[in-house]
Every structure is written in C-alpha cells, then in structure tokens.
Amino acid sequence: MTIPRLLVVDDDAETRGMLTQFLRQNGFIALPCDSESTIRDQLGSGRVDLILLDVMLGDEYGVDICKRLRHEQDVPVILVSALSADHHRMAGYEVGADDYIAKPFNPNLLLARVKAVLHRAKRSSSLTYRRSISTFRFGGWCYDAKRDEVTSPQGYQVSLSRKETALLKVFLGNPHIPLTREEINTALDVTGDGQDVGSGNPGRAIDVLVGRLRGKIEADPKIPELLRTQRGVGYVFAVDVAVEDDQ
C-alpha cells in the first residue's frame, strides 16, 4: 500500500502545524487545510485517505462540514475537538464521522486511531456490511450471539460471565481499534445496569475484566494474541472479525 494521505483541517495555525508535523514524523503524508474550500481543493486534486477535522472551524461547525462531505464522498473522517462532552461526541457519530478524539489528546492514541480507521476503510470496501448479527469468528474462535456461547478453536465450549461477554462484544464491534479504558467503561455501562453511586469508576475494573477474559479466550494469557495492551492507551482487539448473518 502506498503512503496514506491525510488532510489536517484546523483553523488554528499552531495546532495545524503541530499535527501535520507529528503525522509526517510518523510516516504519513499530511496536508494542512484551514477551511472547507481548501478541503475541497485537496479532494479535487488527488487521493485523500482520511480527514482529521476540527469540530470548531471559525464560525462553522466541523460537524456540518463533515455532514456535507459525507453526503458527497466516502472519505473517512475523524473529528477532533476540545469539547469532550458526550453529546458532542454523539453529534459527531451522527453525522457519520468514523471516529472522534478530544483535545488535548494523547498523540499515541491519535496515531492508533488514524491507523485503525484507515485499516477499517481498507476492508470495508471489500466486506459486506453486517446485517442481523448472529455469529462472530475471530482467530479460530467463534461467538454465537444468539445463544451467547463461545466456542474455542478446539471445539469446546467456554462459558463467559455477563460482563465478560459484554466486553467481548465491545471488542468484536471494534476490531483493530484501540479503545481507552474510559471508552470500554462507557460501552459496558450502557450494556450494564445503568445504575451508579459513583458515575465513573475510580478503580481498575477494566484491567481485571480484560485479565479474566484473557484467561478464557487466549491460548496463553501471558502472551495475549487477541486482547493486546497498548501501553498508555488501552486495549486493542488485534485480529480480524468475520461476521456471519443469520441468513
């Protein structure tokens, strides 16, 4: 594959420059833009693999631009924002952004997200989109969503607890995408009770939960092949996931 070409869209010159430089240092072609018109120029003049789009672009919402771009083209978009409140995040997803990252961001995380989105985009073109989710296959394992059963490559059944199952589902839905503990937590909270004395969890429940899931679905939990740790970031489900419909 050729070197990915990214547009870095931000009206603040300093941020734009920093981001551009950082991405170039990490092997990407980064093209700085500061407005919708410059984005269109770039899109018109050559291949663009991904757009990093600031949510606040002068007077205009990046969200709106994202919406328009999505209508016209199929370029993946990652929204970047200083507003980390959840509803903004929601808004980002609603308009079809492929991912969303809040400033100030961990450069490692940004890089990982960029790679993940590119990876996904590459496959989605040749993959049929999931329909009625029924069976997931990953690294020899099989998860039957209907029966809620996990089968090992050797064919024996493994019973997962409710939380473990929920965690597995989160990863199955986001293969190759580095997930922070906070994100996993949010995803699980949504699946879970929805209760809560303490809104966030101060502890390290995710770490323990990941450890427990590793104990059940990793050939050697000491050397995780599926649930990889990304130090300083979180965890990634590092294998492809094939989804089979229930016909």
Next chain:
Amino acid sequence: MTIPRLLVVDDDAETRGMLTQFLRQNGFIALPCDSESTIRDQLGSGRVDLILLDVMLGDEYGVDICKRLRHEQDVPVILVSALSADHHRMAGYEVGADDYIAKPFNPNLLLARVKAVLHRAKRSSSLTYRRSISTFRFGGWCYDAKRDEVTSPQGYQVSLSRKETALLKVFLGNPHIPLTREEINTALDVTGDGQDVGSGNPGRAIDVLVGRLRGKIEADPKIPELLRTQRGVGYVFAVDVAVEDDQ
C-alpha cells in the same frame, strides 16, 4: 434480515444522542428525530421498523402522536417516559404502543424490549392474531388453557400449582420480553385477589416460584432454556410461543 431501523424521538438532544449512540453500538440503525414532522419525514423516506417515542415531546403528549401514527401506519411503537405511574402505562397501551418503558431505564431492559418488539412484529405479519386462546406450544411443551394442563415433549402430564400456572401464563403472554420481578408480581396480583397488606413483596417469592416452575418444565433446571435469568433485570421466557385458536 437487514439491520432494523429505529426512530429515536426525543426533544432533549442529550437523551436523544445517548439513545441513538447506544442503539447503534448494539447493531441497530438509529435515526434521531425531535418532532412529529421529523418522524413523518423519516417514515416517508424509507423503511422504519420501530419508533422509540418519548411521552413528553415539548408541549405535546407522545401518547397523542402515537395514537395518530397508529391510525395511519403499522409501525411498532415503544413509549419512553419519565412518568412511571401505572395509569400512564395503561394510557400507552391503550393508544396502541407495543411496549412502554420508564426513565431512567435499565439499558439492558430497553435493548431487550426493542428486540422483543421487533421479534414480535416480524412474526405477527405471518401469524394469525390470537383469538380465543386455547393452546400454547413452546419448546416442545404444550399448555392447554382450557383444561389447564401442561404436557411435556415426551407426552406425560405435569401438574402445576395455581401460582405456577399463573406465572407460566404471564411468560407465555410475553415471550422474549424481559420481565422484572416487580412486573411479574403485578401481573400475578392481577390474576390473584388484588389485595394486600404489603403492596410490594419484601421477600423473594418470585425467585422461588420461578425455581419451582423450572423444576417442572425445564429439561435440566440447572441450565434453564425456557425461563432464563437476566441478572440485575429479572427473567425472560426465551422461546417462541405458538398460539392455537379453538377453531
């Protein structure tokens, strides 16, 4: 089957966004709406499988909208509300809502309800609607409502107590719908006297009752196939129920 398309109707942007994202994370296509007119836009522009409708929509009662929609179309509706009082619930059912869920709701419960309603909708189109209920068939078992007899897949008779029968009926009437202990209790009370020294039951009668029913109609009560537990939620009758009319 293709991915179910749901309308999320709520005038509060935050709730709407949260719900939308949650549903998307769980494999649905969720389309946010904030008014009756946007609902109609969506209904006009493509297939909609289910509407999640907030009871309070600005000045207007979601109930009224539900009533109007029901007059025109055959889309299933789940009413969502902060008003959990029973008479509101009743009002919801009267206007033809397929289910009703109170805020703040357990996300698990919501998801399960959504699936249940979709499941029901899918079958109802090919199933004649129950008339004079006579015989229920479920997972090889048969319950004759007229004679009040339960027959096992192997053909032998099983005698249920009054409460056990009532419980079975509650589940037969709500297959695939997770029921809380409170709901089951209410449903049973309705069947019973409707009296009560202590309105709610402090004890765990439902748990014991479910255990007893399991002992009679589960192949292996240790691994329930019919009466599944949903931790933190309640119980679900996890098989299809076929209803046969009395000619």
Next chain:
DNA sequence: GGCGTTCTGTTACACGCTGTTACCTAGGCC
C-alpha cells in the same frame, strides 16, 4: 372441629460474579 395434604412466602445459606485493593512485574526514561 380435627387432621392431613398441598401450596406458598420467608429465611438462611451457598455460590458465582464483579469491583477494589494491594502487591508485584515490566517498560521507559534519566
């Protein structure tokens, strides 16, 4: 009424699930 049987709710205990904590190791930086 007295008695036995069946039904049903309560209680107590067992057990599995899950979050917290504490301690240890691994990785990164000086």
Next chain:
DNA sequence: GGCCTAGGTAACAGCGTGTAACAGAACGCC
C-alpha cells in the same frame, strides 16, 4: 543501574441469584 509509572493479578468483599428448609395458610376430608 535507579527510578517512576503502567499494567497483571491474587485476594477479598459485596451483591444478586438459586435453593433447601421451614412455617403458616388454604383446602379437602372425616
């Protein structure tokens, strides 16, 4: 190497559920 921080994990505690045992209620029969 030393130091610091992030992550792995064993141990523990709290909670929800399954269920056996018990007691009282309901019912039928004499």
